[in-house]
Amino acid sequence: MSKKDLGRDCCRFDRAIETRKRNNFVRSAKPSRTAMCRQQNHRGKTMKKQQYKLTSRGVQLFQNRLAKARMDHQKICDERTVAHELSGDGWHDNPFFNYLQQMEANKTWRINEIENILSNAKRIVVEEGSRPTFQVDIGSVVLVEVIDENNEDGEKDLRLIEIVGFEESVPDLGMISYTAPFAAALLGMSEGESKETFLPQGKVILDIVEFFATHPGMEEESQTDIVSLGVTVEFRINGQEAQIHKVKNASHAISSAILGMREGDVQDVFVNGEQVKVEIIRVQRKIATVA
Structure with a gap:
């Protein structure tokens, strides 16, 4: 091979390397096609017009969740940058980079979801001493008697329940979101009213024993x-x-x-x-x- 041919091949090789580096940089700056499709699909689902009912506590919770999601997203982006610098973005050579891209897309979806919930939230004001006591509603604290018909002994279960906003449940404290099946069955009921309904555990009878204007x-x-x-x-x-x-x-x-x-x-x-x-x-x- 002549020196001229050798020089031409070396130049061609150098150009190929530069092109590869440039393509890697461009790809690293964008999510993968799979990740982009996932983002679009998730975004389409979460952007449906739906009203979410939140108490003041719920707004605080979602604002904190949003801050955490954004912090996690930034951490994933930083890790993805490091992973690309170490091994490029090829799925075969660097599967961790591809994994981080998917994690980034999922976290982006979660951020969009929380922002959508906050922007479409209906704020419910709950004040101690004036909680709803006419009918079960968000903010109500009610003593409920639950009779499980599947139980041969017919045991009655008394539960103190507080109806709270969307994704505000704390089961250990008897705080149940209005979207949960048990709370949804109670909504609209009045003191002394009895209702037969189906819950995940089976058929039950719910009796409203007492309302509380102030949480006990x-x-x-x-x-x-x-x-x-x-x-x-x-x-x-x-x-x-x-x-x-x-x-x-x-x-x-x-x-x-x-x-x-x-x-x-x-x-x-x-x-x-x-x-x-x-x-x-x-x-x-x-x-x-x-x-």
Whole structure:
């Protein structure tokens, strides 16, 4: 091979390398075709006009979820950039890069979904002392007697239920979203009314025993280990000095973040869009004062 032919081949090889690098860069800046299709499909599903009912606490929850989703999305993007720089974007040579692209698309879908919920939310105002007591509605606190007809003993189960907004459920506290089958069956019922309905566990009879204008937890004085309305919590944020907080309003930023946590729990939560580590030291209905 002559020097001229050798030089021509070297130039051709160099151009091929540059083209490959340029194509890799362009592809790395865009999601894969599969990821783009997934984003479009998910976006089409979530952008349907639907009204979501949220209490003030629910708005806080979704704002914190949005902040977390955006933070996770940025972290995935950073990892994807590093993965591309190390091994390119070929699915065979770098499957982790392709995986991160899919994760990025899923997280983008979740961000769009939360933004859609917040933009189409109907705000429900719930105030202690004036909760709905005529008919079961969002914000109602009601004592329900549940009779399971499949139970041969015919045992009656009394449950204190609070109807809350979309995706605001805390089952341990009896807080059930209005979209859940049990809550949906209660909506519109009045005190003393009985109703036969089908739930996932089977056929049951629901009896409305009593309504509460004020959540009973605001009036009780007892020891407990779970953060709920009416308790006083001693907690620590990011290892700093302990604080004492009275949980009076579920829409309060701190109250909303720690609601449902138990004594001794240490969790990363979002407060006003900022991630913090919260440690629950003590939970009480009433802290005795020292004379």
